Amino acid sequence: MSGDHSHNEDQIDCGSRVNDSHKHKDKYKEKEHKHKDHKKDKEREKSKHGNSDYKDFSDKKHRDKEKEKMKHKDGSTDKYKDKHKEKKMKSLDGKVKKEKENGFASPQHMKSEPEDDFYHSPKYEKSLKRERDDDNDSEFKPKKIKTENDKKAKKRKQDEDIKSKKTKNKKGEVTDGKKKAKKEPEEKWKWWEEERYTDGVKWKFLEHKGPVFAPPYEPLPSNVKFYYDGKVMRLSPEAEEVATFFAKMLDHEYTTKDIFRKNFFKDWRKEMTAEEKAKITDLKKCNFAEMNEFFKAQSEARKAMTKEEKQKIKEDNERILQEYGFCIMDNHRERIANFRIEPPGLFRGRGDHPKMGMLKRRIRPEDIIINCSKDSKHPEPPPGTRWKEVRHDNKVTWLVSWTENIQGSIKYIMLNPSSRIKGEKDWQKYETARRLKKCVDRIRNQYREDWKSKEMRIRQRAVALYFIDKLALRAGNEKEEGETADTVGCCSLRVEHIKLYPESDGQEYVVEFDFLGKDSIRYYNKVPVEKRVFKNLQLFMENKEPDDDLFDRLNTSILNKHLQELMDGLTAKVFRTYNASITLQQQLKELTNAEENIPAKILSYNRANRAVAILCNHQRAPPKTFEKSMQNLQTKIDAKRDQLSDAKRELKSAKADAKVRKDEKSKKAVETKKKAVQRIEEQLMKLEVQATDREENKQIALGTSKLNYLDPRISVAWCKKWGIPVEKIYNKTQREKFAWAIDMADEDFEF
DNA sequence: TATCATACTTAGTATTGGGTAA
DNA sequence: TTACCCAATACTAAGTATGATA
Numbered sequence: 201m202s203g204d205h206s207h208n209e210d211q212i213d214c215g216s217r218v219n220d221s222h223k224h225k226d227k228y229k230e231k232e233h234k235h236k237d238h239k240k241d242k243e244r245e246k247s248k249h250g251n252s253d254y255k256d257f258s259d260k261k262h263r264d265k266e267k268e269k270m271k272h273k274d275g276s277t278d279k280y281k282d283k284h285k286e287k288k289m290k291s292l293d294g295k296v297k298k299e300k301e302n303g304f305a306s307p308q309h310m311k312s313e314p315e316d317d318f319y320h321s322p323k324y325e326k327s328l329k330r331e332r333d334d335d336n337d338s339e340f341k342p343k344k345i346k347t348e349n350d351k352k353a354k355k356r357k358q359d360e361d362i363k364s365k366k367t368k369n370k371k372g373e374v375t376d377g378k379k380k381a382k383k384e385p386e387e388k389w390k391w392w393e394e395e396r397y398t399d400g401v402k403w404k405f406l407e408h409k410g411p412v413f414a415p416p417y418e419p420l421p422s423n424v425k426f427y428y429d430g431k432v433m434r435l436s437p438e439a440e441e442v443a444t445f446f447a448k449m450l451d452h453e454y455t456t457k458d459i460f461r462k463n464f465f466k467d468w469r470k471e472m473t474a475e476e477k478a479k480i481t482d483l484k485k486c487n488f489a490e491m492n493e494f495f496k497a498q499s500e501a502r503k504a505m506t507k508e509e510k511q512k513i514k515e516d517n518e519r520i521l522q523e524y525g526f527c528i529m530d531n532h533r534e535r536i537a538n539f540r541i542e543p544p545g546l547f548r549g550r551g552d553h554p555k556m557g558m559l560k561r562r563i564r565p566e567d568i569i570i571n572c573s574k575d576s577k578h579p580e581p582p583p584g585t586r587w588k589e590v591r592h593d594n595k596v597t598w599l600v601s602w603t604e605n606i607q608g609s610i611k612y613i614m615l616n617p618s619s620r621i622k623g624e625k626d627w628q629k630y631e632t633a634r635r636l637k638k639c640v641d642r643i644r645n646q647y648r649e650d651w652k653s654k655e656m657r658i659r660q661r662a663v664a665l666y667f668i669d670k671l672a673l674r675a676g677n678e679k680e681e682g683e684t685a686d687t688v689g690c691c692s693l694r695v696e697h698i699k700l701y702p703e704s705d706g707q708e709y710v711v712e713f714d715f716l717g718k719d720s721i722r723y724y725n726k727v728p729v730e731k732r733v734f735k736n737l738q739l740f741m742e743n744k745e746p747d748d749d750l751f752d753r754l755n756t757s758i759l760n761k762h763l764q765e766l767m768d769g770l771t772a773k774v775f776r777t778y779n780a781s782i783t784l785q786q787q788l789k790e791l792t793n794a795e796e797n798i799p800a801k802i803l804s805y806n807r808a809n810r811a812v813a814i815l816c817n818h819q820r821a822p823p824k825t826f827e828k829s830m831q832n833l834q835t836k837i838d839a840k841r842d843q844l845s846d847a848k849r850e851l852k853s854a855k856a857d858a859k860v861r862k863d864e865k866s867k868k869a870v871e872t873k874k875k876a877v878q879r880i881e882e883q884l885m886k887l888e889v890q891a892t893d894r895e896e897n898k899q900i901a902l903g904t905s906k907l908n909y910l911d912p913r914i915s916v917a918w919c920k921k922w923g924i925p926v927e928k929i930y931n932k933t934q935r936e937k938f939a940w941a942i943d944m945a946d947e948d949f950e951f
Numbered sequence: 952t953a954t955c956a957t958a959c960t961t962a963g964t965a966t967t968g969g970g971t972a973a
Numbered sequence: 974t975t976a977c978c979c980a981a982t983a984c985t986a987a988g989t990a991t992g993a994t995a
Binding site: 537538540542547548549550553606607609611674675676677679684685687689717718719720756757760771772773823825828829832931932933 | 977978979980981982983984985986987988989990991
């Protein structure tokens with residue numbers, strides 16, 4: 201699939217938009233990670249995938265030819281030797297501008313739509329209504345969702361029946377055992393046609409039922425034994441529970457890793473009785489095999505359950521979902537994303553995580569902070585327990601929080617992406633990116649100028665920003681050493697993460713990046729850069745050790761303060777959003793061929809999406825069944841080919857026959873055969889397209905960019921323009937998340 | 952000014968479940 | 974009807990960003 205993405209024309213002097221992380225397959229393979237003492241996960245050698253034919257679209261024409269003395273003139277060379285510790289620097293006196301909550305463009309157009317679903321909020325409703333709702337209903341009635349029609353009409357009368365139904369739902373007494381037709385028949389609330397809060401207030405009314413806790417531990421049946429040093433040993437329930445966490449993971453590679461085992465064993469021992477502790481001193485002597493078998497059998501049994509049993513479970517889950525899976529926020533019943541508390545288990549950090557294997561403890565009501573309206577019906581803690589705290593903070597969006605014991609970080613229960621509160625934010629994110637589009641040229645000119653600055657910190661800032669813009673690198677916050685896997689982003693790059701080649705593969709000023717980014721996904725890329733950048737990098741690296749910071753005068757907060765001054769609301773990650781979206785838009789323009797049929801157009805869409813995924817380095821482990829499924833598909837294709845040649849042969853003989861006979865019947869037979877050939881050809885084409893798509897996607901994850909970086913209005917507009925059903929691009933969940941875009945974007949939408 | 956705390960987005964992987972081929 | 978496959982969903986870790994605090 202070479203040639204299916206080009207560089208971004210919008211970028212000045214920024215060569216390749218699509219990074220090369222997936223290129224250089226062979227080099228990649230032979231290369232060992234150099235990172236000092238962090239052995240880079242072999243297991244994660246995902247990047248070496250087969251798509252080696254992505255072209256490098258580096259744009260050389262803008263190379264800076266000028267000779268320039270790269271001497272920094274602020275006499276600060278001495279500082280370069282400083283190790284990261286010393287990286288304190290003056291930060292610009294940044295006045296922190298608040299992002300305007302209302303900085304949205306207004307919807308492109310508003311459609312009038314009939315009534316909608318709404319939640320009947322309780323008595324408080326009126327007083328809690330969002331300001332923008334004040335125009336309507338004055339009684340304590342569930343507010344109806346506003347649509348343009350009724351905004352104008354302000355009629356709030358109808359839907360009494362819906363109302364009562366909904367109320368029931370809320371209580372979890374769903375009447376209709378079967379859910380209503382899968383059709384999504386319910387009218388949806390168009391929050392995007394309403395005004396937004398402006399003052400940092402996130403809601404005025406919030407009511408929910410609190411979290412669902414993990415089920416209590418069920419001790420193993422007595423026939424399932426644990427052996428220590430070859431002898432049966434009965435464990436206390438506490439120790440047994442933790443043992444089962446390990447036993448369940450026996451087939452996982454984690455349990456072979458030293459750190460994992462060490463951390464597990466240490467935490468496990470904490471749960472043991474004194475006797476157990478005295479006896480169990482060596483993990484190697486522990487035999488969890490029977491436990492492991494037991495859980496396997498259990499999961500088999502679950503699979504083998506009868507239809508009725510499965511149905512029963514499904515219904516139970518549905519009941520829980522209806523009861524705990526929704527909240528009332530302002531006047532609407534909104535879906536909660538993660539209403540279940542994370543169950544206890546062993547921590548599975550990604551990459552070389554120093555804490556992998558540690559015990560993630562069970563969360564109890566006493567750990568839980570509830571957030572809801574003062575005047576809502578507060579969630580009840582389970583009998584005999586109490587919440588840690590109930591608070592009423594409407595400046596935040598979470599409903600429940602607790603502090604997790606591995607990193608000490610706070611976890612939250614929040615709303616689903618389809619909710620107003622998430623949707624508005626998402627929309628706003630893309631609007632910020634679109635504002636960047638308007639001033640990106642100026643910003644690029646500025647950082648190019650700054651490459652020449654006499655101040656080291658400014659040069660570093662400018663080079664880092666260039667990387668963030670050109671390569672879509674993440675900002676790179678500092679991390680506490682030893683607490684997490686050793687990963688970096690732009691500002692935290694170390695000298696050991698890049699290599700400079702004055703000349704390589706016929707190109708000048710090449711920088712080779714090789715580091716582990718978020719989730720310990722490897723970023724490997726070899727790109728030509730502008731001469732000034734190259735010279736600056738040489739300067740930044742002078743007299744430094746491999747583990748010194750490349751940008752020792754920069755961190756994300758300095759960078760973001762600077763960006764804030766360039767554009768209101770601008771931060772490093774906006775560049776990723778902007779470049780991802782603009783790339784999609786361009787690629788779609790470039791790749792879509794009006795002549796082609798729908799499957800071919802969709803392939804083009806996926807390729808545009810893929811260009812973005814590559815830019816953002818969104819990788820995935822090739823599915824375990826990848827080879828097999830590819831083979832299956834190939835078998836199908838072969839069969840289809842055979843079928844086609846058969847059909848062609850038949851057509852030929854039918855034609856010959858018709859030539860001889862010249863009668864109607866044989867003519868008709870020819871037509872029929874012709875149609876058959878056509879049909880088979882089409883089917884074959886479809887299969888081949890599918891195979892191409894799948895192969896190209898082997899190690900690339902499209903979902904992340906689709907969900908987080910691509911302005912959905914671009915996709916919607918594309919669908920509308922080419923008559924592609926939006927369902928071909930977005931599944932149900934995605935359509936819910938992007939309902940605002942689907943509703944408001946028309947085919948002329950320009951990012 | 953550096954560090955910490957908090958809130959929220961972005962991320963890859965594991966599991967589920969529904970459709971389809973055998 | 975069953976087995977299998979894959980898309981969808983669930984899960985939760987790991988980022989970014991920023992305001993408060995020391």
